[in-house]
Amino acid sequence: MSAAVLAILDSDLKATQPALHKARQVADSTKAPLHVLVNAYSSAMVRAVGVDQERQDAARTQIHKAWQKRIGELTDRDSCELSILWHKDSMAALRESILDLQPAMVVVHTSEESGLRRHLFTPRDWQLIRKAPCPVLCVHGRQWSPSPRILAALDPGSEELANDPLAIEVLDAAGQFSSKLGGTLRACHVLDEMDDSLILLVGEAIPDYSGGMDKVREFYRERFLQFGAAHGLGPDQMAILSGPVAPTLARYCDEQKMDVLVVGTVHRNLPERLLLGATAESVITRASTDVLVIKPDGFQSPWQA
Numbered sequence: 572m573s574a575a576v577l578a579i580l581d582s583d584l585k586a587t588q589p590a591l592h593k594a595r596q597v598a599d600s601t602k603a604p605l606h607v608l609v610n611a612y613s614s615a616m617v618r619a620v621g622v623d624q625e626r627q628d629a630a631r632t633q634i635h636k637a638w639q640k641r642i643g644e645l646t647d648r649d650s651c652e653l654s655i656l657w658h659k660d661s662m663a664a665l666r667e668s669i670l671d672l673q674p675a676m677v678v679v680h681t682s683e684e685s686g687l688r689r690h691l692f693t694p695r696d697w698q699l700i701r702k703a704p705c706p707v708l709c710v711h712g713r714q715w716s717p718s719p720r721i722l723a724a725l726d727p728g729s730e731e732l733a734n735d736p737l738a739i740e741v742l743d744a745a746g747q748f749s750s751k752l753g754g755t756l757r758a759c760h761v762l763d764e765m766d767d768s769l770i771l772l773v774g775e776a777i778p779d780y781s782g783g784m785d786k787v788r789e790f791y792r793e794r795f796l797q798f799g800a801a802h803g804l805g806p807d808q809m810a811i812l813s814g815p816v817a818p819t820l821a822r823y824c825d826e827q828k829m830d831v832l833v834v835g836t837v838h839r840n841l842p843e844r845l846l847l848g849a850t851a852e853s854v855i856t857r858a859s860t861d862v863l864v865i866k867p868d869g870f871q872s873p874w875q876a
Contacts (some may be wrong), residue, residue, distance in 0.1 A: 573603050574675035574705075575652065578611035579665065581680050584641055587794050589712045591645055592671055593861070594678035596715070597708070598651075600751040603675055606652040608668055610661045611638050621787070631657060662695060666702075666874050681709040681855050700836065700851055704872035706744065708831075709851075710861040719754035719830040721745050722860075724820055724850070726760060727798035737835045737867045742802055744831040744865045754830070759810040760795035761819050762788050788813075817853030824860035833863045836870070 578594035580586070591607060598605040611634050620626045638655050658664035669677065699707045710811050723745035725738045742758060749756040792811055799809045812819050824832050834851045850866045 574673060575604040575606040576601070577606045577608060577669065577672060577674035577677045579677060579679045580607060580642075582610060582612075582661075584637060586680075587712065588645055588680070589710050591642075591679045593708070593710050593715070594676075595646060595651075596752065597676065597678065600753075601675075605610045605646075606654065606672060606674065607642055607651050608654040608656065608665075609638060609642075610656040610658055610664055611635060612657050612659055612661065614659070617700050662698060665695065666698070669703055669705075670874055676706045677703055678708045678710060681711065696855070697852065704866070704870065704875060706866060707864045708861060709784070709855050713859055714860075715752070716828070717753075719749070719752050720751040720828060721752075721754050722757050722824060722827070722829045722832050723758040724761070724832060725758050725795065725798065727794045737858040738798065739802065739834045740868060741833055741865050742804075744863065745831075748831065748833065748863065756804075757808050757810060757824065757827075757829075758799055758804055759812055759820070761816045762791055762793065762811060762813045762855075762861050763816050771861055794863070813852070817850050820850065820858060821854045821857035821860070824854070824858045829860045830865055831861045832858070833865060835865050835867060849872040 576598040578588075578591045580588050594607075595605055597603070609755060613630075613634060613660060616630050616634065617627065620630050635655055635657075639653070642653060654668060656664050656668065673858070677699060679696065679699060687756055696709060700709070723742050725741060726739050727735050744755055745758070795811060796806075810823070819852050820832065823829075832854060834854070836851070851862050854860070855862050
């Protein structure tokens with residue numbers, strides 16, 4: 572049996588649960604099992620009931636039944652496995668569940684706040700993006716279009732094309748995601764601004780480097796176009812953007828009405844100018860686009876240490 576797509580539900584019983592709906596779309600399209608997980612622990616209920624164990628058990632049973640009913644309303648109960656947890660330490664419970672289930676992907680509903688509050692990224696999402704041993708899909712409430720628009724954010728870097736596994740993994744994941752969901756695929760590369768000191772560092776990696784930002788940009792532009800062409804992308808599928816990485820990606824995703832942005836978690840090339848773990852978190856707090864975070868081959872989760 573293949574690994575499941577794991578949907579982590581919002582703890583609000585009345586929530587619309589976009590993570591569940593999108594996890595079901597992914598599971599159906601890939602013919603993978605669907606596993607639904609929610610931590611039903613309610614500190615308010617515990618305080619209201621008090622220390623009496625019998626009353627606590629009765630209240631917990633009621634909450635458990637309410638969640639079963641709610642999930643039954645949102646999906647075919649026979650089509651998924653269900654885990655209803657009861658743990659005060661929600662992150663520890665989530666970590667243990669993911670390590671136990673070893674899902675193919677985790678789908679989680681990220682913040683829908685606006686303004687400054689949206690930038691208060693939740694510790695749970697940080698933990699999942701940086702530490703979960705599998706891809707993580709962070710979703711917002713907006714539904715995907717009938718033919719989802721998928722964007723792969725690539726940084727081929729200054730190494731040989733064939734030796735850039737993370738960029739290849741991100742593009743492959745985006746291509747499979749697009750194909751399974753009947754979507755369209757594009758790829759982009761952000762030419763980030765660099766100061767003079769970084770230009771000097773990058774110059775060491777560029778053949779026949781003669782200095783200047785224009786030379787740096789042209790080098791990375793050509794590397795990206797060559798990389799895309801070598802992996803089957805046509806000119807109309809590639810976009811080269813310029814500016815700070817996260818805001819530029821977020822703005823492009825919103826302007827092009829992208830449904831899912833696919834990025835890698837860790838990508839360190841000279842001069843380590845693009846760290847996509849942090850980029851993923853920044854884009855999530857800026858754009859309405861969902862973000863699929865891909866882990867590099869051989870990624871060692873700190874949770875498994």
